Every structure is written in C-alpha cells, then in structure tokens.
Amino acid sequence: MSRRAALLLAAPPIVFLAVFFAWPVASILAAGLFPNGQLDVRGLVATWTQPWALRTVAFTLALAIGSTLLTLAAGMPAAWVFARFEFRGRRLLRALSIVPFVLPTVVVGAAFLALLGPRSPVNAALAGLLGPSAPVLRLDGTIWAVLLANVFYNVAVVLRLVGGLWSHLDPRTEEAARMLGASPWRAFREVTWPLLRPAVMSAASIVFLFTVTSFGIVLVLGGPGQSTLEVEIYRQTAVLLDLPAAAALSVLQIGGIFTLLLLYARSQERLAVEGALRPAAEMARPPRTRRERLAVGGTLLGLGLLIGLPLLVLVERSFAGIGGYSLDAYRSLFSVSARSALFVPPARAIADSLVFATATLLIAGCLGLLAALVIGYRRGWLPRTFDAVVMLPLGTSAVTIGFGFIIALDQPPLDLRTSVLLIPIAHALIALPFVVRAVAPVIRAIDPRLREAAAVLGASPSRVWRAIDGPIVARAALVGAGFAFAVSLGEFGATLFIARPDTPTVPVAIYRLLNLPGGTNFSQAMAMSTILMVMTAASVLLIERFRGSGPQPF
C-alpha cells in the first residue's frame, strides 16, 4: 500500500477521532489542568501520589490483569472448539456468547447475585440438606464475583477474535508437528501458539481495556470499598465537579493506557507471521475420537454454564411471579396500562435500539475497516501510533468523553449536544476498535505468496485484492461488525453522560424500569432483558448470514 493511499484511507477515521474524541477530551482536560491558565504540575503530582490514588490505580490494574487472564483461560479452549470442530448448534452458541456483552450491569449484577449470593441455588440446597445451621456460601461483595462477571462479559471477545484467526490456520501444520513427534500440547506450543499469538494479544488488549475502565459491575458486585480509577474519575467529574483532580486522574489513565497500547502495537507487528493464513475452505469437522468428543463436550459444557446460567436466571426471573410462572411480566410490558410515562413501550425501545445499532455499525464498520487496512498493510511507527490512538477511546473514561462533548461541541456546525447523532457517534468510538482488532491481525497474516501467485496468473492488483485478501478481510470485518452492533445495543460508551432526546433504547427502558419501585417492575426489567438478549442473538446471526453460504466457519 502506497503512502498516498494510506493517508487517503486513514483520513476519515482520523478526522472522526480528532473531532469526536481528541478535541473533547483535550477540552475537558485543559479545563482541569489549566484551572487558572497555568499548568499546576505540583498539584498533579500531589494528586497522583495520594495514598488513595495509588491504591485505586493498583486495584484497577490488578482487577484488569486478573480478569484478562481468567477470560483468556476460559476463552481459549472455547475458541479452539469453535475453530476446529463442527457440531450442532455451533452458530447459535457462538451468537449467544456475545449476549452478555449487551446486558446492563445492574441486570447482570442481579443475575450473579442470584447465583452467588445468600439466596443462591447452592445455598438453598445446603439449607435443605443441613437445615438452618448450614453455612452460607457467598461470593457477592468479593473480588471473585467481579472477576467472574468480567469473564462472563468478555469471553465472547476471545472466542471470536482468537477463534476467527484459528479457523484460518491450516490444521495440517499442527498435524505435521505431531507426525514429527510433538505431543498435542507441544504441537500447540511450538506451532499453533506462535501463529495464534497476534489474535490472542488482540483479544487480550480489548478485554484489558474493558476491565480497566470497569465501572458498573465493580459497583454492583464488588464491595462498596472497592473503587477503580473509572469510579474515581466519575466521582470527581460528575459528582464533585473537581475538574483538576479529575483531570489528574484522567491524564494518568490516558497516559498509562496509551503507553501500553504503543507497546502492544509494537509487539503485534513483530509477532505477526506472514503466510499463516489460507483462504481455502477450513477443515472444521465433527469430533471423531472419544477424546475429542470429551474435550468438545467438556468445553461446551463449561462455556454453557458460564454464559448460560446467568442468562437462564434472568429468563427465569422474567417468568416468575407470585403465583408461579407466567407470562404476566411480558403481557404488562406490552399492554398500555395506566402507568408512569416513564415506561417505554417495548416496540419503540427495540426500534430505537436497532436504528442506533445500524447507524453505529455503518459508522464504525466503514471507518474501522479503513483504519484496519492502513494498520494491517503498512509498517512503521506511524501506523503503530495510529493503532494505539484508535484503541484509546476504549481505555478512556466514559465520563471524560461525555463531559468533553459538552465543552467542545458547543458551537455550530458541530453543536451536536442535543442531537440524536451523538449517540451512534459515542457508540462508534467504542465499536471502532473492535473492527480494527478483528481485521488488522488477519491482514498481517495473509500469505503474500498467494497474492504473488494471483498476480503471476494475470490478475491486476485490485483483482488480486478482491480474490485473495478480500474474502479473508470481509469475513474478519463481519466479526468486527457483529461486535459493533452488540456494543451499540448494549449502550456502551459515553451515552450515560450525554443529554439524549427522547429516543429510549432497550437498556434505557430497563434502567427506567429499575429506577422506580413497584410490584412488577423487576420482572418486567427481566422480561426486557430477555428481549434484549433475543434481539442481540438474532442480529448477530443475521449479520453472519452475509458471509454467504457454504461451510465457512468464521
């Protein structure tokens, strides 16, 4: 890719990020760092070295690293199963794995509390067996609940990003290693792992960024004393309006994240192995030996429990009522009864959610693809920095971005503060990194000889791209697109802090249901959550249909 082409392709995403990320964040930081027109360095350092600040940073890092490692541990076996094996319900399960992503934290908190709290089925069984003196096993309020919830949320990232690359790796390379005397584990370590590493790091980077800016789930499931950097920034900005302190923390957050991202981008370039990918049809096949069947079954069972149990709890609670199970919650959701105008008709919420998600998909999909092309095809420090910049919104506090919008976008023609458009823009800031993460490692791994072969056979460069890179990139882009859609459905990003016109989406409808007391609100919130889950799975399955027919796994 020539320099000129790279600049041309990179321009739209750069402009987007400059206007809707860099400028707002710079504005809010400036307001805090230069309170009286002068940079108060001593104040900055003083804030950074306060014991509570250090404690918060340490806790945030520990939580993020622990969550990332656990998510990798849970997701890698699942990625292997989905990449290498064909089995019934595979597409459905893969779509379901992304459902946790979209659920509001209060809902997930309720589900995990039901599973891990004082009234969990385990405790009920214990009480049944051992009577009132039975011990009560509870994980709520501990760091383990938060870790488990983080894995629940993020395992889909590993499953799809790692599984996506894995399914393109020629299984015969592994078989060759095995024939040369490598045990299955050794074959993985020596041959598959070096080829897989870029995707693993890719997924790990996203999971890390998500968990390092973890906000809601820490509040809901962790004990009240546990506070992350994100929570502190929220408190300083949104509650106390102490902009200098907030800016100090934000600078720390952004600076730290940016450095990590630069290192990560550097390692990605070095780790990429060309020639690892082939566009030919993959060999996903049904498990044949007993060992394989056990491995597949066991992994699926584990994944099913991890993801399925909390989801099942939510679905069950939506049907549960005073008189046993019924459809009452759903019926009352859809009926126009005399209730507060706060309640949103589900049809409206679903429509609004889908419209925003589609808009996000278009924005993030196009811009993300352009960025990924530049990052994947070009080498050097400039694309690497671009890579880090693209990922940065994921690691920046939503509060900072939201408040940045208020300060920065205050003059026409960019006064979008009251515009509906700001919502998909805010979503796209978070969704764009997903598209880049899904596509860039795949591009770097394509065998250049395939392109050369096509060229020798008489294909022009654009024809070569269409025939060789195109299908591989397109399929990877669809993985990113699925995430972009899910991100928007789940209302991530700065949208909590944006003043939105009356366009309630499903998560907003759920929040409203849970913000007022009332007999059936909770069941209705669970019913809405179930609707959200079904919507998400259906949308992702639909997006994947665009891959075209045929036995292509990812």
Add this chain to the structure above:
Amino acid sequence: MSPRRHPAVVALLLATSAVVLHLSPTFAQSPAAPPQPSSPQRANPTEVTLLATDSFALSDDILASFQAQHGVPIQVLRVGDAGAMVNQAILSKEHPFADVLYGVDNTFLSRALDAGIFEPYAVTDLEALPPALRLDPQDRVTPVDYGDVCLVLDLKAFGSGGLPTPTSLRDLTLPVYKGKLVVENPATSSPGLAFLLASIEQFGETGSYTWHDYWRDLRANDVAVTAGWDDAYYSTFSGGSDSSGAAGDRPIVVSYATDPAAAVYAASPAPDVSPLGIVPSSCFRQVEFAGVLAGTDDAALARALLDFLVSQPVQEDIPPNMYVLPALPAARLPDAFARFNEAPAQPLTMQPALIGANRERWLAEWTDLVLH
C-alpha cells in the same frame, strides 16, 4: 491503490459523508443564528428544550398541552445522572444547550446557584408554593416537586411474631436489627447522601453522640452498603422484587416515602394495605427545583415553560409519573398516594449552603468510617 482505480473506496467515503450529513439535524434544519448570551428571542423558535434526568416523565397529553398553548413543542433531553446533569449545565454555561433545567435538588443547589447558571425568574404563581420549599430567596430556581428519603420497611418481617417496628434512626443500632439494614453509598447515590445528611442533621457533629458514633454503631450492626438505589432495592431489600423468592434478605432499606404508595399504585388488583411502611422520623426532605438557564435563546418561551411546570395540571401529573409529591399544595394526589402517604409534616432538612460547604468532607469521613 489510487482513488481512480478504487471507486469502491471513493464511494465509501462519499456514502459515509452523505450519511453523516443527512442524519445531522444541524444540516437538516434551517440554519439558526449563533446563540449569544442573553439574546432576545429567535426569529422562529421551533421548540423549547427541557434538560432533565432519566427519571423525568410527564404524560404525553400534558406535554402536548404546552404546544397547544404556546405553539412550540417541548424537547426533553435526559441525562442519566442528576449530578452529571447539573455539572454539565455548569460547564456549558457560556453556550447552554437547553432552555430550562429540571431536577436540581437541594444537595446540589448551592453549587448550581454559585455557578450562576440560572436566570432569576419569579413564576406567576409563586405565592401558591409553600415557603418551606422556596429555598432560594432570589428565585433563581423554583421548587417543582419534593420527596422524602426515609427508612422503608418490608412489613412482612415486622409486627406480630417478627421484628419490632423501629421508630427512630437510633433504633437501628439495636442488636435486634443486626444485619437487617441496607443503605446506599452516599458518594454514588442520591438517597444514600440524603440518609447521611439525615443522620448528620439528627446527631450533629459535636456532643455526646455524633453522627460518627452513629455510623460506627451501624457498621458494628452489620449494615450493608450498595452502590446505587436499584441494587439496594431490588437485590438486597427483601420487599423489592415481587415474591419470586429470589429477592434480598434485608427488610430495612433507605428509599423514598412514596414507596408504600407506589407498591399499591402499580399493583393490580390494588390491595387495601400496602406491604411497605416507613419510619417517619428518619425522613429527610429532598426538594427538586427547576430554573431558566441563563443565556438561552428564547427567554420568553423558557419562562412560559417554567410557569407551565408549576401549573396545576402538570403538578397533578407528577406523582403518578415520577413518584414524588407536587410542590403545589393545591394539586390533588391520586388515590393511592393520598391514602398511603406517610411522610411527616416536619422531616429533617438542611440548608443547601451548608450541604454545599461540607459535603466533600462528610463524604470522605463517612468513607473512612464505614468502608475502610
């Protein structure tokens, strides 16, 4: 890969720009003059903008009646977080993006007033509003609704055979209530903050038993602390979700005085007795205010909106939608609210200026006492 040979790339860029331009209302609308601070009305106002939180709601026909009267619709903008809303209004003072702000409560009032984001306006019916609620003598803001934050009880656990009903804040330090109370973190929750202020108001900072002692005792009595109202109410309070059996296990929660009424109002068939009760002496009054934002393009319409908000039809529409009580005494309450309204006549209150001056310190001290 130049654009000439890649029409696809060019098409993509054009399509993206087209989508962006088309969706942007800035381009879809007729161009408006750039707003200047304290400018007179726009030539052709198309709407009046109300900035509120996610808990704001009024019936559609009520909102439509404003348009019938004044010719322009109300655009409601919602921010999820009340504190964020006020702070955003403060930050955008020079270029406000709304005309009227609804929902600054007494805990944030002094900060909002000090920042000077409001334009003083005495509503036409000001005298009809009770003086106790008019906390700003300069009428920069107008009270619109109020609610009390109290200890709410799940009556199933109290009364004959169960726990004795608590009657004061102090009661909660008794051993019989060990592990029965759930409160919200005042740093992240508005009712949590109100409860903290109630305890400070009740026990004071000096004397033989201060609020520090109170909270130490509560901590020793195994008080649970959640981050927000929803997880306290729905996941930890035993009277929260309906009896699907999976609700929480604590029968006392910091919540709103309208909860007993709300439990009856939304249920069908409506029971005779509410399953929830409150401890009236624990209540802390929260008043919500609305005000015209300074620098708005259309002051006349904004003032009309503020008048509208305290008018009787609108005030009567507030309880069934927002589950708080109307500031206007003349407004009639719905049946369930009238019957089950146990809010005391003299709840605990605190001057907004006092709150504004000490809040940070109190929060820090509370965190050290209870969480560390």
Add this chain to the structure above:
Amino acid sequence: MGVLELSGVGVRYGAREALSGIDLVVPEGQVLSLLGPSGGGKTSLLRVIAGLEPASAGTLRFDGRELTDVPPHERGFGLMFQDYALFPHLDVAGNVGFGLRMAAWPAHRVRARVAEMLELVGLPGAEARSVGRLSGGEQQRVALARALAPSPRLLMLDEPMGSLDRALRERLPLELRGIFERLGITVVYVTHDQEEAFSVADRTVILRGGRVEADGTPEMLWGQPPTEFVARFLGFRNVAPGVWQEAGIDTPWGRLSMADPRGTAEPAGDDAAASVTTEGRIELTVVLRPEALSVAAGGPISGMVTARRFRGDHVLITVAVADAPDLELELRGAPLPAVGDAVSLAVDPRGVILIPG
C-alpha cells in the same frame, strides 16, 4: 523398521464410507505407491496409517504391534503433506530440525543432522533461509528433509508433486527413488498420476471408491490391468466390451482371432470366473495397446483416419470405426496414412489385453 499390516481397515465420515475392507501388507523397505482418482480414499488411508484419524473398522499393525491406541507422535512415522505444511514462523533449519528437537537431541547433533539432510535433498547451506521465500521445488525438498530427519520407520508422502511444474514432476520422482533406496526406508507414496506412481515405486495399489481395485508391480499392472477401470485409469484408450467364442473375439471393431483367453489372460481380482456363459462364450473387456495396431491390408478392422498427431518418436493416429469407439495407434516410420484415408488395421495378439468381465 518393520512390516506394515492393515486388515479390514475402514474409515467413515458420518454416513460416508471413505475406505472399506482394506487389506494390505507392506514389507520392510518397500516403496509402495497408492494410486487412484481423487476422492478414492488415498489421503484417508495415509491419515489412518499416520494416526491422524481413527479407523472405524479393522486393525493396523506395525512390526507386529497393534497401533490403534498409539497417538501419531509416538508412531515414529514420517508424513510429507500435500502443500508441505511448512512452519511459517521457523526458518529452514527450524523446520528440518523440528522432529529432532521433539526427540530432545542436543543442539550440535541437530545442526549436524540438518546439514546432512539438506545435503541429501540437494539444498546445502539453506539453513537460514525463510520458508516463505522458497520456490515450490525448494519447499518440497525442505518438507522432505524435515520428514526424513528423525529417521522415521515408515515415510508417507501425500501428492508431493502436486504444485510443481512439469519438468520437476518428471525429474523428481527418480531422485526421490534414489533417496529412498539409499536410505532403505519403507515408503507409502500417494499420487493420482500413474507415471509418477510407476517411476517411484516397486509396487502400486490402486484405490477406487475406498477399496483396493488392483495391487501389483508396475509391470503386472501395465501388462495385464485386472479391471476395465484400471485399464482406463492407466490411460489405455482402445477399450471396448467383447465376447470370445469359437476361437475368436467379437468386438465392436471387428472379429479378432485369438486363442482361448483362459489360457492367456490372467484372472484379475474378484470376478475371475464370473463371466463364462453356458455356450462356451466368455464375456470380456478388450484393450488394444496402441502399439499392437498397425496399418495392413486385409486386417480385421476397417475405418477412416480422423486425426494425426506428431509425438516426437511416433505419430498418433486416430481411426474412426463404424459403431465403435475411436481407435488410437502409434506408428513409427512410413507409410503414414493421411487424414481422411480409409485404412485397414491388423492386430498383433501380443498387444491385446483381455480382461474378464
């Protein structure tokens, strides 16, 4: 090194039976080629021997020991894949030395052996080269060196010439053969190209539809193809059904006088006695070798020349015969009939292959 024995081996993928009833014994040191059309089960058989796939029926023994529960990395077999499956993240030395590293050889021994292997396959000094930049032929050699380095007891090659150009395809099988003989290694060589199969191997097994269709030396298979399928697969063109009765064979081209085929033809495969009719008729498939036909007046076959192609040392003539498939013959020297000439062809009985059934 030992003997490879397969008895009753079958493989099924779901409902599809890719291999069934394979009985095969490969003595030590033999080079066996597995020949057959695509989809015939050749690769499946290799994978079963390698242990990469489980057999759904039958047993596999090597050196007397049953291999069913032995995982691939413990069998000590070498496999050279179609498309080579080189490790892209390792250089040539890393690839070739991989198996030795797995066997925990010390580094200096690995280096020495890698050099030796590269010398053997004709790529001396290529250790540090990146596999991504090798030509097709070079990749093939590296793949071979990699498979040979750990001194496997049995070496399997899956279509090793697949992606190479024609010149290499003609030269390399002989080179490989030389290497195999030098090492004395047992080899199973899979290909769909019968020229390749015959030039590399001592013995060829032809697989069709997952079953053994023929098994013999190249001379046997070429001299007397046991079935019509094999004849066609080997490239024979002049194939047609015929009936022997009364000291002659009635074919669509004409009647050929022949001795009793039961004396000359060797029974092939399963249907040796199948087609004798009650009247002393024998139903056969007749194959006329191109070199068995010659232009001679008064021959039993008459037809018209429709094509003439120069082939270096001979000319290939296509003759159309009424109500019969076209005949192809090779002529050396004059006289050469022109296109459109009516010709009469004589048949040398030594060039007639009779296949029962």
